Amino acid sequence: MSTETTTAKVAKKEKEALFSAKRMKLITDPLNDNNPVTVQVLGICSALAITVQVKPSLFMFGGVLFVVTLGNVIVSLIRNLIPSRVRIIAQLVIVAALVIIVDLLLKAYAYDMSKQLSVFVGLIITNCIVMGRLEAFAMGNKWWPSLLDGVGNALGYGILLVLVASVREIFGSGTWLGFQVIPQAVYDMGYVNNGLMILPPMALIVVGLIIWIQRAKNTKLIEAN
Amino acid sequence: MMEKLEPHFKEGGKLHKFWPVYDGFATFLFVPGHTTQKGAHIRDGIDLKRTMITVVLAMIPALLFGIYNVGYQHFQAIGQLDSVSTGDIITYGLMKVLPLIIVSYAVGLGVEFGFSIAKSHSINEGFLVSGLLIPLTCPPDMPLWMVAIATVFAVVIGKEVFGGTGMNVLNVALTARAFLFFAYPAYISGDKVWISLGGENAVDGFTGATALAQFTSQGPNITNPVGQPMGFMEGFIGLVPGSIGETSTLAILIGALILGLSGIGSLRIMVSVFAGGYIMATLLNLLSSSFPDNPYLTVPAHLHLVFGGFAFGAVFMATDPVTAAQTAIGKVIYGFLIGAFTIIIRVLNPAYPEGMMLSILFMNVAAPLIDYYVVQANIKRRLKRVTVKAA
Numbered sequence: 001m002s003t004e005t006t007t008a009k010v011a012k013k014e015k016e017a018l019f020s021a022k023r024m025k026l027i028t029d030p031l032n033d034n035n036p037v038t039v040q041v042l043g044i045c046s047a048l049a050i051t052v053q054v055k056p057s058l059f060m061f062g063g064v065l066f067v068v069t070l071g072n073v074i075v076s077l078i079r080n081l082i083p084s085r086v087r088i089i090a091q092l093v094i095v096a097a098l099v100i101i102v103d104l105l106l107k108a109y110a111y112d113m114s115k116q117l118s119v120f121v122g123l124i125i126t127n128c129i130v131m132g133r134l135e136a137f138a139m140g141n142k143w144w145p146s147l148l149d150g151v152g153n154a155l156g157y158g159i160l161l162v163l164v165a166s167v168r169e170i171f172g173s174g175t176w177l178g179f180q181v182i183p184q185a186v187y188d189m190g191y192v193n194n195g196l197m198i199l200p201p202m203a204l205i206v207v208g209l210i211i212w213i214q215r216a217k218n219t220k221l222i223e224a225n
Numbered sequence: 226m227m228e229k230l231e232p233h234f235k236e237g238g239k240l241h242k243f244w245p246v247y248d249g250f251a252t253f254l255f256v257p258g259h260t261t262q263k264g265a266h267i268r269d270g271i272d273l274k275r276t277m278i279t280v281v282l283a284m285i286p287a288l289l290f291g292i293y294n295v296g297y298q299h300f301q302a303i304g305q306l307d308s309v310s311t312g313d314i315i316t317y318g319l320m321k322v323l324p325l326i327i328v329s330y331a332v333g334l335g336v337e338f339g340f341s342i343a344k345s346h347s348i349n350e351g352f353l354v355s356g357l358l359i360p361l362t363c364p365p366d367m368p369l370w371m372v373a374i375a376t377v378f379a380v381v382i383g384k385e386v387f388g389g390t391g392m393n394v395l396n397v398a399l400t401a402r403a404f405l406f407f408a409y410p411a412y413i414s415g416d417k418v419w420i421s422l423g424g425e426n427a428v429d430g431f432t433g434a435t436a437l438a439q440f441t442s443q444g445p446n447i448t449n450p451v452g453q454p455m456g457f458m459e460g461f462i463g464l465v466p467g468s469i470g471e472t473s474t475l476a477i478l479i480g481a482l483i484l485g486l487s488g489i490g491s492l493r494i495m496v497s498v499f500a501g502g503y504i505m506a507t508l509l510n511l512l513s514s515s516f517p518d519n520p521y522l523t524v525p526a527h528l529h530l531v532f533g534g535f536a537f538g539a540v541f542m543a544t545d546p547v548t549a550a551q552t553a554i555g556k557v558i559y560g561f562l563i564g565a566f567t568i569i570i571r572v573l574n575p576a577y578p579e580g581m582m583l584s585i586l587f588m589n590v591a592a593p594l595i596d597y598y599v600v601q602a603n604i605k606r607r608l609k610r611v612t613v614k615a616a
Contacts, residue, residue, distance in 0.1 A: 190368055190370075191370075192368075192371075192409055192411070192412070194374075194408045194409070195407055195408050195409060195410055196404060196407040196408035197408070199407060205382060208386075212386070
């Protein structure tokens with residue numbers, strides 16, 4: 001599931017501040033140095049499928065934020081009750097329940113979006129980020145760090161989603177979040193939207209380009225040859 | 226002059242950063258003064274630049290014919306063919322084709338130079354060929370900015386991310402064309418784009434459909450844009466609508482001869498592509514009576530080979546030494562499958578009247594696999610021989 005090796009932290013003697021530097025790192029780390037999509041390469045399938053426009057990716061981000069954060073908290077709270085042999089099944093039940101809640105909420109309050117995201121809401125359950133965080137972090141940490149970790153990873157995922165979706169929507173449809181950003185005058189000069197941007201392969205290429213830029217800028221990620 | 230400039234680019238000189246650019250130009254103009262530093266397997270007077278120049282030379286007939294044909298199609302479509310001179314036809318063609326070539330070269334070489342400077346490796350000549358192939362695979366009225374974007378995409382995504390010339394998995398020119406095809410389908414497919422009208426009205430009964438598009442709807446009984454019937458000879462000579470360089474099988478075969486005689490393009494691949502296409506088309510022909518609702522099935526095999534980009538792809542694209550299979554048997558399999566897949570895509574998928582581009586790109590990806598199995602089979606065979614002897 002996850003190749004990451006976050007191990008359980010040693011229990012601390014003194015009480016730590018709610019937002020200590022160490023805990024803030026749980027949120028900021030996944031944004032760049034340990035981004036779930038560009039560094040750990042998890043959750044790629046949904047990043048390809050729903051990033052044609054910005055709006056669905058925002059909803060997807062919301063769904064994942066909800067599932068990862070709550071899943072992390074719940075698993076963390078009951079982590080000592082889960083027998084380790086059946087822990088994956090136990091985690092799956094929790095995630096599945098949360099995903100169904102998201103799905104039903106979307107159907108009730110944002111039906112169009114629910115149709116547009118279609119199967120990918122249900123597929124949050126197979127999103128490697130979710131299971132990866134539960135297995136690698138929540139199983140060995142208290143609920144508050146787990147919550148921060150969930151928020152951080154969902155943010156890291158969401159930022160990338162919105163980034164990819166922005167590139168694809170601006171160049172593929174000339175809009176951003178539904179607003180026209182490329183003025184009509186440019187179209188009159190002969191500009192045409194790029195049809196390839198709407199096709200899934202381009203999402204992969206855009207993700208690849210983002211990884212390229214990130215690795216060029218972030219020296220921590222440069223691997224020794 | 227080059228010698229006088231050289232010190233500026235040497236280590237410590239003011240313009241050292243641009244050494245790759247200088248080196249690129251100097252070796253382009255003169256035979257390079259340095260030789261291969263490490264042990265090369267084969268010593269030969271030919272280097273990458275001469276190889277590339279030969280390929281460019283081989284494309285010249287197709288290019289010249291393409292220029293003439295763009296003008297010819299234009300004046301035929303507006304019904305003035307009898308009143309204009311050959312000079313007018315060529316001038317019109319040049320006006321359409323030259324900008325495409327200039328844009329493609331300027332943008333592509335710009336990107337290559339940029340990468341060479343940023344990565345401080347020497348400039349490769351791979352783009353000399355790709356830069357001419359890209360415009361030759363475009364319709365004459367392709368907007369220039371699209372060509373520019375496609376070229377950037379092809380050079381960066383198709384080549385530089387894999388490590389530059391010689392490392393690319395996909396043929397660079399075809400990557401550019403595939404980009405155009407999927408990004409701007411309205412400008413590179415359909416009936417409207419293949420003949421440059423230049424804003425003038427077409428004659429009555431005019432149709433801009435290419436031969437392949439007509440195959441899809443009416444089988445082998447096709448006409449040229451002004452309604453006269455077309456057959457094998459018309460396709461072979463090539464005064465038909467299509468992408469700039471692809472129409473004339475004759476001009477392409479002259480190029481094939483140059484490539485084959487100089488030993489630069491693999492004749493083995495070319496022949497097997499044609500063989501694969503011919504055999505597959507013949508097989509599909511046999512099926513035509515069982516499926517009367519697909520007129521494309523009735524198109525005889527020899528027409529498949531002369532219309533569309535079949536010959537162009539077989540000669541200039543499939544033989545790209547970087548992306549093709551490397552082993553002798555592998556080349557035959559690779560070529561045969563390109564031909565066969567092209568015909569399958571053409572005939573059985575109504576959305577794509579032309580399959581050459583997709584089939585070559587597909588086989589580009591498969592080429593290493595073919596080589597792997599050919600080599601493994603060879604190892605196995607020889608191993609068997611050894612063990613039998615030992616026993």
